[in-house]
Amino acid sequence: MDNEAVRTFVAVTEAGQFQEAAVELRITQQAVSKRVASLERVLGVMLFVRTARGARLTLDGQAFLPHAREVLRAVERAAASVRPGERALRVDVLQRRISPALALRGFYSSHPGTDLDVVTLSDANATRAIEAVLAGEVDATFRAVAPGDLPEGISAERVLDDPLQLLVGPRHPLASARSLTLAELSGHRIWIPGIKPGTEWGAFYDELTEAFDLRIDAVGPDFGSEALMDSIADSAALATLVGSGDSFVWPTGHDLRRIPIEGPAPVYPHSFVYRTANPHPVLAALRGHLVRARPTPPADAWTPSWAGSGS
Structure with a gap:
């Protein structure tokens, strides 16, 4: 094969x-x-x-x-x-269209020619991703982690708090809103297929649901972002959540709307996780870039209790 x-x-x-x-x-x-x-x-x-x-x-x-x-x-x-000592820096991202992947593109743009290998451990949870970092399968990963739960030899830096937005089709009752509060989302069906128990993103949405009485539905297979966008566009009832920095694309005819959420603004806390003793020269440059380029999170940001302050 x-x-x-x-x-x-x-x-x-x-x-x-x-x-x-x-x-x-x-x-x-x-x-x-x-x-x-x-x-x-x-x-x-x-x-x-x-x-x-x-x-x-x-x-x-x-x-x-x-x-x-x-x-x-x-x-x-x-x-x-x-592989010899001189090799590409291997960095894991969950998907290639979400904010951490775009942050890597920003690093490469400012460091052209850098030997960088962007990989995807796919549906692996934070525990599996950290094991991959410890084992040397990857040099670093972007994950939402609890700072106190990291194993010895692993470091993490909060580099990206990505505010969530509601994504709806043109016939959805909230489609004309300029912004929304979490209270205004209560009772509306928010469809995020593919959420898996035991993953950090599952824990994030569990706490978000409980804290604000949301109706987040993970039922059904995950056929990918394109199929999700198709379903949202065709429905007057479905909505989903996306990061403000995510780069999803859809046909112009879908006329999808991205609506900011405020008061508070739920943010997904991406941390850059790496082996503390890793001597790879590109790792230090990437860490420095991510810290300098970290956007200021919203003043009213909400993050899950286990993620820490991120400061």
Whole structure:
């Protein structure tokens, strides 16, 4: 099985479109299609249903996805075990369109030519990500962590408090609002598929729900951001939450609205987590950049009790 074909399959899954995956992989869309077709021939199944809006996983594709990700992690561990001292700095992000990934792009823009490898441990929770940092699978990760719960040898710096916004379609009753309070969201269905118990983002939304009497619904499979945007656009009742710094895209016809939430403003607390004794020279430069570039959080910011003050 061709590892690059497996990597391409995962990239298409995460991007939701062959063209977006091609941009991420820095290859042509035709090359992406050929790799996926080759993998489908090897497996003897269809992995995607191609639609005008992109690519959606088939049932076989959904079954294959976790194994494909494990294959890529194993390949990365094997390469890391013999890679010379001079190598790219490996940094994990949960998704490539959320604020930490954009912060890495900002660092690269100000440090062009830096040897940086952005990877995705995918649905791994904070515990698994920190284990990967300790084991040297990655040099650093962005996670919401409780400062007092970090194992020995691991450091974390709060680098990004990302205010949440409500994302709704044009027919939603809140679509015309310029801003909203959390109290005004009570009773409205907020759909965030894919929240997993035991993850830091699950703990974040659990406390947010309890503190402000929200109706956050995680029911249903997570088909990716594109499918979520499609559902929001077509519904007069569904809404979701996104970070103000997240870079999601959708067709112009969806006419989705991002509405700030204030009084208080719920913020997701991203920390930069790394092995304290890691001597990689790019790590120090990245840490310095993230601290200097950290945006000022809203004066009325709300964060979960376990995340600490972030100061």
